Amino acid sequence: MDEFVVSGAFIVTNSGKNIADGAVAIKSGRIADVGERESVLREWRGAEVIEVPGRVLMPGLINCHYHTGLTFLRGVAAASDFEAWMDDYVAPLExxxxxxxxxxxxxLSCWEMVRSGTTCFADMHLNVEAVxxxxxxxxxxxxxxxxxxxSYHFKGMDTLKVNELFVRRWRRKRGLVHPMFGPCAIRLTSKRLMLESAALANEYDSGIHTHLSENLNDVEYSLRNYGKRPTHFLGECGLLGNRTxxxxxxxxxxxxxxxxxxTGTTVVHNPTSNAFLRSGTARVRRLLDENVNVALGTDTAACNGNANTFAEMxxxxxxxxxQDSRETVQPxxxxxxxxxxxxxxxxxxxxRIERGAQADMVVLxxxxxxxxxxxxxxxFENEIVLSATPSNVETVIVAGRIVLRDGRLMTTDESAIIKRFSVSAQALLAKLK
Ligand SMILES: [Zn+2]
Structure with missing residues (x-):
């Protein structure tokens, strides 16, 4: 279905006014038209129409920090801190x-995210081709x-080579997969690997996904080893910029x-993980006031319990x-x-739901x-942030394709996903006992 209209919804546009009784026309993966229902239907007479009366149509949610592989550790109890969590659970599993x-x-992660109204995510994992x-x-x-x-089980230069091959293979495909470089974190990634990651990201004109000052140990490590705070260290390595x-x-x-x-660098806020791992409370108000772009991430299910962007909001x-009342961030x-x-x-x-934008949308x-x-x-956005849950998600459209309809995955077999995950989980957890 290359061309269709979603009609009769309250549209949260994220671009100017919301529309009470609106419709959106989708063509070749993009939003071709948006406006009052009657005028869009008149304009797009002949196109297939999906009626969603009494529903909310909103832009798809974007989960900007995730680790798919750690989904096996969902339900791990809150450890005493990041180190114990990493040493006792994450490293042995990975x-x-x-x-x-x-x-x-x-x-399983992709399915969970789609069901939770997420149309796009950023992931860092050690078997990236599988993702x-x-x-x-x-x-x-x-x-x-x-x-x-x-450090730990990671194989240094080999991990960079795998990432480079991945970028070379996928960067020209222009599909759903967008490759990035993933220099992990100041205490897990040497300066040499940081520098080489930045050089390759520059060479391939690719984005960078990293961790920054998650907890106080990161700051202490940076001051002790590099004589500067972590953001300045990343800057010195060439890792900051509007693709990071x-x-x-x-x-x-x-x-x-x-x-x-x-530098136009984005900070991804992960409030559940920050609480779960006792990392601290990010001061997001200050970031926003100082014109830092802030995105939102659930982080892994191993330090969240879910990949649910509604709950994260x-x-x-x-x-x-x-925090102090001056730190308030509105819903x-x-x-x-x-x-x-x-x-x-x-x-x-x-x-956003605006003519020309990618057709990534959710019907609630x-x-x-x-x-x-x-x-x-x-x-109305306040109500979505404070009250909506994945059970409200009815239909999900990604790049103009209906991926979830009436709560059911249209692209692949949900029961096969669950079965496959459970077989792997049993084998892995038996090994870890
Ligand atoms: Zn992370």
Whole structure:
């Protein structure tokens, strides 16, 4: 279906006014028209029409920081801190992951994200080709990188080579898979690997996905080993810029925020993970006020429990409210972080329902208590952030293709995904006992 109209919804456009009784025409993967229902239907007479009366049509959510492979660790209890979590659970699991397990975890993750209204995600994983296969099969957009690191089980230069091959293979395909480089984190990735990652990203004109100042140990390590704070170290390595997404950014000083703003680097806020791993509370208000682009990420299910961007939006609002009142981030701002902020971070023309943008959209079936469908004294986006859950997600469209319809995955077999994951999980967890 190359051309169709979604009609009769309350449209949250993220671009000017919301539309009470609207319709959107989709053609060749893009939004071809948006406006009042009657005028769009008149203009697109003859096109197939999907009627969604009483529903909400909104831009697809973008999850800008995830690790598909760690989905096997969902339900791991909160460890005492990041180190214990990494040493006791993450490192042993990752050392056991083969291509098949990574593929099974990525399929499950992609399916979970689509069901949660997420149309695009950024991932860092050690078997990146397996993740790419899953992305294509499920039909979500994936900005994928290999974990480049030389500590624990990571194989240093080999990880960079795998990432380079991946970028070379996928960069010209212009499909759902977008390759990036993934120099992992200051304490897991040597300066040499950081520098070489930056050089290759530059050579291939590719994006970069990294971690930044997730916890205080990162800052102490950077000061001790490099004589500067982590953001300045990344800058010295050539890793900052408007193609870079830096996850967490919990411990930043004024000079670091200024540098992130000046270089156009995106900070990905992961409030659930930051609480789960006792990392700290990111000061997002300051980032926004200093014109740093902020996107939103769930981080892995191993430090979240879910890949649910709705819950993450609410958590982002609440984590601002437990700080000083000057740190408040409004729900509507959080909504923009999870849509426009993510799109800008990845260089994707999406995050809004506007003519010409990518047709990445979600139809919500609102609960009766979410009515009426209109902006009131507050924007309707607030209600999505505070009240919506994945159970409201009815239909998901990615690149103009219907991936989920009436809650059912249209692209591949859901029961096969679950079975495959459960077989891998049993084998892996038996090994770890
Ligand atoms: Zn991470």
């Amino acid at each position: 050392a056991s992951l083969d291509e098949e397990a990574s593929y099974a975890a990525a399929l 790419a296969r899953a992305v294509e099969e499920v039909g979500i957009r994936g900005y994928l990188s290999q974990t480049i690191a030389d 997404i830096a996850a967490h950014g919990v411990w930043l000083d004024d000079s670091e925020r200024a540098l992130l703003s000046r 609410k958590q982002a609002f609440l984590s601002s409210m437990i 509507s701002e959080v909504f923009r972080m999870a849509t426009l902020g993510g799109a800008k971070a990845l260089g994707l023309d999406a995050g 079936r609102p609960e009766p208590f979410m009515l009426p469908l209109e902006d009131r004294l507050w924007p």
